[in-house]
Amino acid sequence: MSFDPAQALRLARETLDIEAAAIHGLQRRLNDDFARAVSLVLNASGRVVVMGMGKSGHIGRKIAATLASTGTPAMFVHPAEASHGDLGMVMPIDVVLAISNSGEADELTTLLPLIRRMGAPLIGMTGHPQSTLARNADLVLDSGVEKEACPLNLAPTASTTAQMALGDALAMALLDARGFRAEDFARSHPGGALGRRLLTRVMDIMRSGDAVPKVSPDATFGELMREMTHKGLGASAVVDGDAHALGIFTDGDLRRLVETGRDLRALTAREVMHANPRQIRDDALAAEAAKLMEQHRVTVLLVQGQDGRLVGALNSNDLMRAKVI
Incomplete structure (x- = not known):
């Protein structure tokens, strides 16, 4: 195995270019569904329950943490565990945010009919607007990307970057709508430097x-x-x-x-x-x-x-x- 520093730098720059383009693509495709998603969460009396498998699950955990720390109560529920009892954590007053780039993750799609029967509103974040997830969702946030940064176009890279950025956009829109202040942020971060200052x-x-x-x-x-x-x-x-x-x-x-x-x-x-x-x-x-x-x-x-x-x-x-x- 040989290492080519010039090749490494070229791939790194190409990765950043692809992921930056993915985020710019999201910006152009934002539509009224995003504003409706913000309104749906604002008017919910429960929490945002975030779900996702694999890399989308890792991104989902981060989105749930960002929402919770910026004034929107949220939690992450693993779809596989939900099929074995954890679905009981979801209530009709909650809003479910289901994340899947393909929109076809088996562990997630199995739950969709149950969530619909429960009556909890469902927001789908997916890169495929015609997927099973999108068809079952009340609102769809399009997180699609033209290609992954992976040279093989296989490993989730640009798609997960897009999911995280879209989750951050949702959290910031909610933060602003709630009138969330620096003092409120400090109360959820009492152990940090900002918490001590504020x-x-x-x-x-x-x-x-x-x-x-x-x-x-x-x-x-x-x-x-x-x-x-x-x-x-x-x-x-x-x-x-x-x-x-x-x-x-x-x-x-x-x-x-x-x-x-x-x-x-x-x-x-x-x-x-x-x-x-x-x-x-x-x-x-x-x-x-x-x-x-x-x-x-x-x-x-x-x-x-x-x-x-x-x-x-x-x-x-x-x-x-x-x-x-």
Whole structure:
């Protein structure tokens, strides 16, 4: 067996050209059945049940996962398993999306009369509009391609790419019609980076209660230093009697103050603090806190509640521990 790098590159480029052409072909053939399929799913009170055999089954699993993560409840049922009891997962209130390039997969076509008798609407995704699947479907999504990218024109390649692209198009049309937002996407992806950015609130990660360093305006410089050292935030708030933040003093302020040569023991918190400190609401997104820190080049933010009182504090390390940044 000999390997020809030039031949490999030629075949790779040819494959991409064929699959790109397959997707462009879908675009030209989209018709009112696609819009009716979107409406059918939107008005269904159940789920989208996706079915497919072989490579179409693998694509079906991906389509079901994409639908479910973008606001359309969906599940995959294997046609062979459906014939042995799993068809009980399908209800009349569901919409069945059956995928088969040929439209003649035996395990799938066997189920079509049963699905029709059940009363569940059936959307067929097939490359052959005259196939058994197409004739039994309420709506047909044409996923046909002129040829496979396989040099032998046998292995499902361009046809499965077309199926996946058509499934993505259906999911995106449904997403838009439902008014699905980034926050909704995050709720179905709580373990991912997007979920953390869009779901984590300042109150979820801030230091609160006794963990918040704070002193009165009349506190001595020594008291201020002890509070900062004990709480380990790298700063301390200066608050009035009603717990409103008047100012802040940070480690950076300390270094700059030492360089002045002043007698620190004679100073009070009011004299060394920065007035009107940067603050953020406790119900704000943690990602907003990260943006505020970056914008103003600070590493500590004070947190206020709805009444404007100091309820917490956080620094960049807190954001990193929460994997917000």
